[in-house]
Structure formats: structure tokens, C-alpha cells
Amino acid sequence: MSISNKNDYHQNNGVKVGKNTEIRGHVYHTPTTKNDALSEITGTDLWLKHEYKQFTGSFKERGARNALEKLTGNHALALSYHGGLMGIPVTVIMPTIAPLTKIERCKKLGARVVLHGMHIGEVGNEMIDTFHGADFLFDDPPICAGAGTIGLEILEQVPDVDVIVVPVGGAGLIAGIAMAVKTLRPEVQIIGVEPEKAASYTKALEVGEPTPVTITNTLADGLAVPTVGPHSFAVARHFVDKTVLINEKLVALAVLRLLEHERAVVEGGGAAGLAALLPGGPLDVPQMKGKKVVVPLCGGNIDITMLGRVIERGLAADRRLVRFAATVSDRPGGLAALTQIIFSAGASVWDIAHERAWLHTSVDQVVNKVVVEVSGHEHEMRLKATLEKAG
Structure with a gap:
């Protein structure tokens, strides 16, 4: 897909920027609050959007509900929950190494769970052939549009925001937020954050199109997508100002800082935005100091055993x-x-x-x-x- 301007994108894809009435009342309008301690640590005026407080512990409810409303990856929990509410049968395909807590919650919400491959990139044609005729939801415009409601809420809650720092996995979240925010407030800077061990969006920017990369185990496992979605990439590259990479030490420190200063249990991928802003991070730069920054804490689904390991690594890094x-x-x-x-x-x-x-x-x-x-x-x-x- 190629797009030349914002209007072309909206016309070609039928995505409207504004109040999303189809998911209103069905997902939690999460609060965005300032954290004084983390503001001091990062040297910014830092605000946190609490997407991990969604019922299924992730921002992905927004895109899942929006996509299900329009029906004739790691959206498993969100699709399971809202599919059950709407009477739509849902099968979720998850990697064999998916956190046990996600697998069990999907089953309890009534979804059929299929475990396949070591990561989302290994689902591929085998699963598509197995479920011939089904609707596959991952890189669709409704998913991005649903995620974009986060951007709309941020503009309502922090109208004078300067920068929004967004974790990047498959790029649907940052595509939706960036499109919504830039359409209404083009001066707001949108910065993406990827783990070094799963830098598929950065690779796509280098090559000019989604390109598979080799991923290795990362504490930000929710962002470990080997190839960004083509649709999401086409939108994100048009609206996102820049993207930075973070290491495992910063991820562990971010999870620890949120536990200590926000009393929030956030998974590694969900804490990626904060990780980039911490001392020694790629956004610990003079240009960011004093700016009003919003970071979506986009997920809180972390196994207790993993949380313990992340805390220990955070304490060691600190x-x-x-x-x-x-x-x-x-x-x-x-x-x-x-x-x-x-x-x-x-x-x-x-x-x-x-x-x-x-x-x-x-x-x-x-x-x-x-x-x-x-x-x-x-x-x-x-x-x-x-x-x-x-x-």
C-alpha cells in the first residue's frame, strides 16, 4: 500500500478519525495520570495512560471489539472476551511459549485455543489452511482504528501533550494512535519503541517494506513480532516521527520503576515506552527534558514467575x-x-x-x-x- 497524504489514507481505507461510537461503552475509558516520581527520574512532565486496567489487561480490547463489530495476534484475550459477549465463536492461535495465564484466561472466556509455533510468525499458511473460510484478525484497519481511540482519549485528557511514546510490536497500536493524533494535532510528536531483540519495525523502515527478522527471547515478549503487519506499517511510516530501540536492562528497570512508583504490574512490552525515557535510555536526551510526555502502559498480562525474574533483573540493573x-x-x-x-x-x-x-x-x-x-x-x-x- 502506498499513501501520499492523510486524506488519501482515510479515503482508501474507510477509516474515520473521531469518536468511535461502535466501541463506546464496551471498553474502559482508561485514566491518564501524572507521576511525579517518574517525572523527576526522566526529567520530563510524565503522564501514564493505564491501558493495563482493561478487563483483559491490554489495550487490544479496543481493536478486537471494533473488528468484531464489523464482521459479517496477540489479541487473544481481547477477542475471547468480546467474542463471548457478542456471541461470536473465537479461536485463538498462540505460540507454544505463550504465558500460561493468557492461555488459561482465554479458555475460561470460552475461546478455543490452538498452540502452534514458537512465535506469531510461525502461524503462517498452515493455520490459514486449517481454518479455511474463517476471519483472521490481526493487521486489519478496524484493529488500527480501535487502537487509535487511545490517541483520541490522550488528546482529551492531556490536551497540551508534546510527545506520545508508544511500544511497537506488530505496529497496529502505534499506527492507530499516530493516525488519530496527527490528524487532529500534527505538531504532537509520536515516537515508537522496540526491543533490540525483536526490531521488525526498524528493519521494515530500513528496507522499505515489512521484512522478517530473527527474534530472540526478550522480557518484552508481547512485542516479539517477527514481521510487522503490512497495513500497520503503511500507516505508521507515514505518521510516526521516529523509532528507538531498548535493551533488556531498560525493560527490567521500567517494570521495576512502575511497581515502585506507580504500584502498577505491567508486562515488559507494556513498559517499553517508559524504558526508553529512563536514564541511559535512547530518549534520555536534552530535547525531551521538560516536555509533556504521555506513555501508554499497554499491557499487564505477565506470569507471576516471569514477574519475579524481571524484578530480580531490574534490581541487578539498578x-x-x-x-x-x-x-x-x-x-x-x-x-x-x-x-x-x-x-x-x-x-x-x-x-x-x-x-x-x-x-x-x-x-x-x-x-x-x-x-x-x-x-x-x-x-x-x-x-x-x-x-x-x-x-
């Missing part, structure tokens, strides 16, 4: 979990002496393991691999100095 190895006497009192030093420095032991078999310098010594909790980098340095002084 230098609040640190590890070191210490060789001590293997005689009675050796370990006690080490823990006393750690206690005297005000640190707390998180984990400790003895290794005797691989230490060949002395039979009466043992290596202790220790993970301790500290308050940050300065505390870590004080602990290090205390350990070095003790020898």
Missing part, C-alpha cells in the same frame, strides 16, 4: 542486587565471619553458595559466591571497601 566471590576458611566460623562483615556494611544476604571442589589453592578454604541486597551503587562501593579492608 545495582541493588550485587554479586561477588569471597574465599574464606572452611573451618567453623569462616562463613559466620563473612556474613558479619556483610552485616556491618548494612547489606543483606540474598543468596549464598559454597564451592569446594573447584578451589585448588588450599584444602581448608572455600569459595562463597554471594548475592547481596544493597541500596544502590554508593552502598555497593562501601560494601566493597569493607570487604577489601577485611582481607
